[in-house]
Amino acid sequence: MNAYSLQLKERILSRDARISVIGQGYIGLPVALLLANSGFKVIGYDLNPGIVEELSKGRTRMERERGLRELLLKNLGSNYFPTGDRSELMGSDIIIIAVPTPRKNGSADLSMVLQAIDLSKSAISRGGLVIVESTLPPKAFEGIVLRKIREAGFRLGEDIFASYCPERAMPGNLLEELIRNYRIIGAADNGSAELSKMLYSSFVEGDIEVTDPLTAEIAKLVENSYRDVNIAFANEVARICEALGVDVRRVREIVNKHPWVNMLVPGIGVGGSCLTKDPLFLYWISREHGYSPELIGLARSINESMTQRYADLVDEFVRSKRPDGKGRVCVLGVTYKGDVPDARESPAGYLIGELIRRGHEVRVYDPLVRESFGAPFFDKLEEAVEGADAIVIASDHSEFRKVSLKMLRDIAGEDPVLLLDGRLILESSEVESSGFVYASVGNLLSLWKITGGALLEKSLILNEIIS
Ligand SMILES: NC(=O)c1ccc[n+]([C@@H]2O[C@H](COP(=O)([O-])OP(=O)(O)OC[C@H]3O[C@@H](n4cnc5c(N)ncnc54)[C@H](O)[C@@H]3O)[C@@H](O)[C@H]2O)c1
Incomplete structure (x- = not known):
């Protein structure tokens, strides 16, 4: 591990790492809340002002999602901060991307992931960790996400860390599944793999498969x-x-x-x-x-x-x-x-x-x-x-x-x-x-x-x- 990764490791262990989650929908919101509940300060960023306003008032669109509202009310204002203001993401140690990737005419529409990556490049601290949870088609992480990060002047595994950690939880029982299901971490270097595993270990009880x-x-x-x-x-x-x-x-x-x-x-x-x-x-x-x-x-x-x-x-x-x-x-x-x-x-x-x-x-x-x-x-x-x-x-x-x-x-x-x-x-x-x-x-x-x-x-x- 180099100096950057050791520093981030310390910040994850002490829960001092500042985390931002881009996209506060079915996946981003429960993930943000589970991290907040584990002791991190978490910014929940969403483009949709209606969603941000509701979350700020302690309401979610997933009313029937078991335990979600309770978790929101418990962490809102103490560890969880919903926002539509992108400037609040600046200086994040960890950014998690959970925006939609719908299908579009025989391919995946990755435009929202690309927007989120562009924002992450400017908001992440040097030595920080970017995680994509949105579903990607094969080769998109290497060919699009990592390429964009490298083009921004970062050196992967040295002064930036990144991983693909796809979500597979089922609506209706999201919190339970996010905690208990086994999790996949896809990383191209050891530092990114280790830091991602450490982060998810803060709330995941299932096995964590690194690949x-x-x-x-x-x-x-x-x-x-x-x-x-x-x-x-x-x-x-x-x-x-x-x-x-x-x-x-x-x-x-x-x-x-x-x-x-x-x-x-x-x-x-x-x-x-x-x-x-x-x-x-x-x-x-x-x-x-x-x-x-x-x-x-x-x-x-x-x-x-x-x-x-x-x-x-x-x-x-x-x-x-x-x-x-x-x-x-x-x-x-x-x-x-x-x-x-x-x-x-x-x-x-x-x-x-x-x-x-x-x-x-x-x-x-x-x-x-x-x-x-x-x-x-x-x-x-x-x-x-x-x-x-x-x-x-x-x-x-x-x-x-x-x-x-x-x-x-x-x-x-x-x-x-x-x-x-x-x-x-x-x-x-x-x-x-x-x-x-x-x-x-x-x-x-x-x-x-x-x-x-x-x-x-x-x-x-x-x-x-x-x-
Ligand atoms: N919902 C599921 O059951 C599920 C399960 C496994 C994986 N996934 C994957 O997770 C990803 C997210 O899905 P979801 O169901 O949470 O979507 P969602 O539509 O519920 O939420 C996505 C949120 O992202 C916001 N958003 C879009 N672009 C943004 C941007 N550039 N910046 C900030 N916010 C932005 C939207 O306003 C929306 O609130 C998708 O790739 C999906 O395939 C979803």
Whole structure:
């Protein structure tokens, strides 16, 4: 370790290091608060004045994130200081970047990371540590982040330290996951690796895996690609079951008794800000380097096709019932995951848009978020369901598992009313005995009975999902 790194090491151990976190969203805010809670003085910087104002008043947009508000109130003004004033970052010993990196036309939009790097170059103290937590495509840390730092006249591993420490925590349980999950540190030199590890050790209880930046970039993307591919497999089995006329739940129940099989639950679509883009980052960069990862690409298209399929199915059902082809559809749940207050990239958004585009009246209810993707939002489930020709369960919230189906049927429209279980949370026999036409992802048996199998032909065309 050189003099700079020894100095920073001392400042981390004594909690005197001044830390700034750029971006106070789902990731940046909890990370800033965990560091503040470990005893550091932390500046939480965000471009969005609304976010800064709310944080300054002790409020967060992630109201349902367990323990977050309490942590904010505990540290606000003592160890945690939200700001929109970039001059307050000057002289930082450590800067953590947690700004969005959305996908954009076949590549990653790194413009916000680049802005944050430019700010960091002027704000970091000589001998300081810059950490990127934003998701990066492979080679971006070396090719963009480190290159920019070097171009600013810094010598990596000597008078500046830098690492890529991707975030993999899940909204809904962010604090717990940030503390307990294992963490990846990608660093190009020993000083950066050691300082980063020391910093995260202040609150991380899981293992800390140190590796080079490229391996870290790929590992982060492989984790989500693995999940996406496994979900796609479950979705494909669901489509096979629909085509052949069996219930995928029963198939899954049986196959999962095998010690080497763990088939996931199929569903109406895959969402979330990371799961929908990480496999694509890996796919695109790999293609640029000469290998086209077919399985990852195919998994993405299978998962994306699911929402379209069930939008078609609901549309067809309503059109066959209504003389003018337009009806009322109630969508229950808009978040991409059950009991998680995050609707980003949620399949419900696509579903709602598609149904509105086809002329249906769509009504939305979600107990956790007020997002409704352009449809009217109802505060009460009963009001959203009123007069519905079809009800779609798009998120597996606990509330929907316990709902009285009899009550729902009484409120919904005239017979027949379709209840499409997009998350496999209800028992088909109970749904049917309540008076609904039941359908779920991977089980269209009852629907066929009333449509005379008209949908069968369509579902047999398995190629439509992979073309
Ligand atoms: N949310 C997750 O579940 C999750 C999980 C793992 C990784 N990630 C990754 O973490 C990164 C951040 O995601 P997020 O979910 O926290 O995003 P977010 O949208 O919740 O928050 C990002 C914040 O950054 C602010 N911002 C944007 N540009 C800025 C700039 N130049 N200077 C200051 N502030 C700026 C925005 O105003 C916003 O408040 C992304 O790369 C994402 O892929 C997110």
